[in-house]
Every structure is written in C-alpha cells, then in structure tokens.
Amino acid sequence: xxxxxxxxxxxxxxxxxxxxxxxxxxxxxxxxxxxxxxxxxxxxxxxxxxxxxxxxxxxxxxxxxxxxxxxxxxxxxxxxxxxxxxxxxxxxxxxxxxxxxxxxxxxxxxxxxxxxxxxxxxxxxxxxxxxxxxxxxxxxxxxxxxxxxxxxxxxxxxxxxxxxxxxxxxxxxxxxxxxxxxxxxxxxxxxxxxxxxxxxxxxxxxxxxxxxxxxxxxxxxxxxxxxxxxxxxxxxxxxxxxxxxxxxxxxxxxxxxxxxxxxxxxxxxxxxxxxxxxxxxxxxxxxxxxxxxxxxxxxxxxxxxxxxxxxxxxxxxxxxxxxxxxxxxxxxxxxxxxxxxxxxxxxxxxxxxxxxxxxxxxxxxxxxxxxxxxxxxxxxxxxxxxxxxxxxxxxxxxxxxxxxxxxxxxxxxxxxxxxxxxxxxxxxxxxxxxxxxxxxxxx
Ligand SMILES: [Cu+2]
Numbered sequence: 001x002x003x004x005x006x007x008x009x010x011x012x013x014x015x016x017x018x019x020x021x022x023x024x025x026x027x028x029x030x031x032x033x034x035x036x037x038x039x040x041x042x043x044x045x046x047x048x049x050x051x052x053x054x055x056x057x058x059x060x061x062x063x064x065x066x067x068x069x070x071x072x073x074x075x076x077x078x079x080x081x082x083x084x085x086x087x088x089x090x091x092x093x094x095x096x097x098x099x100x101x102x103x104x105x106x107x108x109x110x111x112x113x114x115x116x117x118x119x120x121x122x123x124x125x126x127x128x129x130x131x132x133x134x135x136x137x138x139x140x141x142x143x144x145x146x147x148x149x150x151x152x153x154x155x156x157x158x159x160x161x162x163x164x165x166x167x168x169x170x171x172x173x174x175x176x177x178x179x180x181x182x183x184x185x186x187x188x189x190x191x192x193x194x195x196x197x198x199x200x201x202x203x204x205x206x207x208x209x210x211x212x213x214x215x216x217x218x219x220x221x222x223x224x225x226x227x228x229x230x231x232x233x234x235x236x237x238x239x240x241x242x243x244x245x246x247x248x249x250x251x252x253x254x255x256x257x258x259x260x261x262x263x264x265x266x267x268x269x270x271x272x273x274x275x276x277x278x279x280x281x282x283x284x285x286x287x288x289x290x291x292x293x294x295x296x297x298x299x300x301x302x303x304x305x306x307x308x309x310x311x312x313x314x315x316x317x318x319x320x321x322x323x324x325x326x327x328x329x330x331x332x333x334x335x336x337x338x339x340x341x342x343x344x345x346x347x348x349x350x351x352x353x354x355x356x357x358x359x360x361x362x363x364x365x366x367x368x369x370x371x372x373x374x375x376x377x378x379x380x381x382x383x384x385x386x387x388x389x390x391x392x393x394x395x396x397x398x399x400x401x402x403x404x405x406x407x408x409x410x411x412x413x414x415x416x417x418x419x420x421x422x423x424x425x426x427x428x429x430x431x432x433x434x435x436x437x438x439x440x441x442x443x
Pocket of ligand 1: 041229316317318321391
C-alpha cells in the first residue's frame with residue numbers, strides 16, 4: 001500500500017501546492033447556500049471525466065468551480081435551523097445553510113482545494129474521514145493545524161488519491177460540534193467510469209440528537225440517551241423515499257456519525273456490501289445480506305439489483321431507532337387494567353391518557369403534545385397507520401421512472417391478488433389440536 005512511488009507522488013503534490021502559492025482573499029469562491037430540505041437533483045459533471053452523480057437524501061451536492069486544474073469548493077460552518085420533519089425544527093450547527101453539510105463529489109485523481117470559513121461562535125476544523133491525504137491536511141485541531149477561529153477562512157488542498165465514500169466533520173470541540181450536527185459526506189468517483197457502474201446512487205449520513213419535547217436545541221453533553229435518530233438530520237415521515245426504476249442497479253452509501261451502531265435493513269431484496277470508508281470490497285469477499293451493521297465512525301455501501309417492484313421498507317432494525325421522541329420512558333402496561341389508572345391519573349392531569357393496555361398501537365389516537373416535537377410512532381400508508389419514526393423510509397421500485405427522476409412516485413399500485421387478505425373465519429379462538437403430553441426433559 002505504502003509504495004515508494006506513493007511517497008514520491010505525495011511529495012510531488014506538496015511541491016505543486018506550494019507552487020500554486022498562497023490563495024488571495026479575492027480568489028475565494030462564492031459559497032453556495034441551500035434553503036430546502038428535500039433531495040436536490042443530481043449535479044452532473046461539467047467537463048472532466050464523466051461520472052454518475054449521487055443524490056443525497058434530503059440534501060444536495062456542493063457546486064464547485066475549476067481554477068486551473070484545481071477543483072475549488074467553499075464550505076461555511078455556521079448555525080442553521082434544520083427541520084427534522086414537518087412540525088419540528090431544531091437549532092443546529094452545519095454548513096452552507098443546512099445540517100448535515102452538502103455532499104462533496106470529485107473524481108479519483110482530482111486536485112481539490114476546499115475553503116472553510118468559520119461563522120460559528122467558537123473555533124472549528126474539518127477532518128476528512130477515511131481519505132488518504134497529507135498529514136497537515138487532516139484537520140485535527142492542535143495536532144495538525146491551528147484551529148480555525150471565528151471569522152477566519154482556511155484552505156485544505158489535496159489530491160483525491162482513491163475513489164470511495166468518506167465523511168467530513170470537525171476535529172475541534174468535537175463532542176459539541178458533532179452533537180450539533182456538523183458533518184457531511186464525500187464521494188470520490190472512480191476515474192474509470194466502467195468500474196462498478198450503477199444506475200442510481202444514494203448517500204446519507206446518520207446522526208443522533210437528544211432534543212427534549214418542546215425544546216429547540218440538542219443536549220450536547222448527551223452520551224447515551226438520544227431520542228432523535230436521523231438520516232441526514234431527518235426522521236420518518238420526513239425522510240425522502242428512494243425512488244428507483246425496476247431493473248436499476250442501485251448503490252446506497254451510508255455514513256454513521258452517531259454514537260451507536262445501526263443494523264440497516266432493506267425488505268424484498270438481498271444486497272452485498274461493496275465498499276467501506278477503507279475502500280472497495282473485492283468481489284470474492286462479498287456475500288449476500290439483507291441487513292448490514294454500520295458501525296460507529298464507519299461507512300458501509302451496498303449495491304442492490306432492484307428487481308422486485310413495490311414499496312419496500314428500508315430502516316434501522318433497532319426498533320427504538322424507528323421512533324421519535326417521547327418513546328423511551330413509557331412503561332409496558334400490556335395486561336394492566338387501565339380503568340383504575342385512568343381514574344387516578346385523570347384527577348391529577350385531566351389531559352393525560354393511560355395507554356397501552358392491549359399494546360401500543362396508537363395510529364388512530366390524537367394525543368396532546370408540546371410544541372416542536374413529533375409523535376413517537378407516526379406516518380400513514382395506503383392501508384392505514386405505519387406507526388414508525390426515526391430511521392425509516394421506503395425504497396419505491398417502479399417500472400416507469402425516467403433516468404434522473406428521483407421524485408416520490410406515490411403509493412405502489414399492487415397487482416390484483418398480490419396483497420395479504422382477510423378470510424372469513426369465526427371470531428372465536430382457532431381450533432387447535434388436542435395437546436399431547438410434553439416429553440420429560442432430562443436435566
Ligand atoms: Cu439504529
């Protein structure tokens with residue numbers, strides 16, 4: 001891996017960047033800004049090697065400009081307001097108007113220059129997670145560079161030495177800044193467009209927050225007790241569906257900058273993990289899965305052939321991660337008579353309801369809730385309540401989508417006779433075989 005040629009290559013690049021000279025204030029590119037929380041159309045390459053651009057769930061790719069043979073980007077670290085789903089907005093820190101920041105796309109071998117302007121009230125840096133770059137560009141405040149003070153702009157210059165999926169985040173007051181939402185993804189396309197091409201390419205980063213119901217700011221010192229489990233700082237039903245054309249080869253790139261692992265599960269298909277933040281997985285090392293665990297501080301990319309039309313749930317398999325706030329203090333009252341409880345509670349709090357003596361399905365209930373929070377279990381499909389939240393969305397596989405059309409195609413039209421159905425049966429308990437005596441167990 002670390003060949004002499006590689007070292008010479010990076011030395012040559014260091015020389016090149018020194019020759020390029022110190023960038024002057026007048027030459028700092030404009031910083032694009034995003035005010036929307038829905039997936040923006042893919043940003044097709046303008047000149048240079050061709051690639052199929054990614055789309056970012058509820059996000060966007062950062063436009064760049066060419067300056068000689070350098071690709072120049074401009075990130076602005078700043079306070080933002082992010083809507084997690086309709087009905088809940090949170091004060092976060094992010095980049096260029098949103099949290100997470102925009103996806104940065106480039107091509108293997110590109111020379112990139114990334115300007116970072118700090119408009120936060122404290123210093124920051126940007127670390128390029130997983131990327132093979134010179135040590136002085138690694139963005140670890142104090143260790144590899146001075147922190148970027150408020151109001152200041154720093155420049156990172158490096159070559160995209162390998163293709164793959166990476167992340168960026170601060171290495172400066174890291175616990176606070178990541179808990180406030182400072183992160184984004186980097187996608188480096190292979191220089192050879194024939195290397196493992198796909199038809200659709202989705203990317204998102206997972207982040208978690210603890211935002212108490214009725215408040216607007218995450219607890220930045222939280223270590224374990226998070227209550228908002230997000231994909232690109234959105235929760236169900238606010239997460240974009242993944243619109244896919246039947247027969248497409250689909251890639252999904254998932255970064256995890258939360259403080260726990262997430263087993264990500266896709267219904268109706270099997271897939272293979274093809275890439276991590278360490279690089280491409282050789283074909284001989286791939287195996288079929290329907291759930292893949294994305295560890296903390298890691299990227300997992302899977303490729304799937306979308307050959308099964310329908311509406312397919314796509315979610316984290318930890319059931320409390322597919323819920324929104326207010327969920328985890330509720331007691332299990334299954335089997336408990338609620339009449340006495342309701343009477344007692346009603347005297348103290350007339351608005352309160354005792355719930356859950358037969359389960360917790362609450363799709364048809366309306367509960368009073370504080371401002372700026374979301375129902376624990378929510379969302380409606382064509383057959384009724386979906387009762388999800390957090391890290392849940394739907395891959396919608398349809399026959400008739402245009403190539404670059406990522407818009408929500410609406411609910412699936414199930415062919416007649418293909419949906420689970422009710423049969424006429426007596427309401428009473430089903431007839432059972434008479435029980436046979438159990439064999440005595442040998443201990
Ligand atoms: Cu999870």
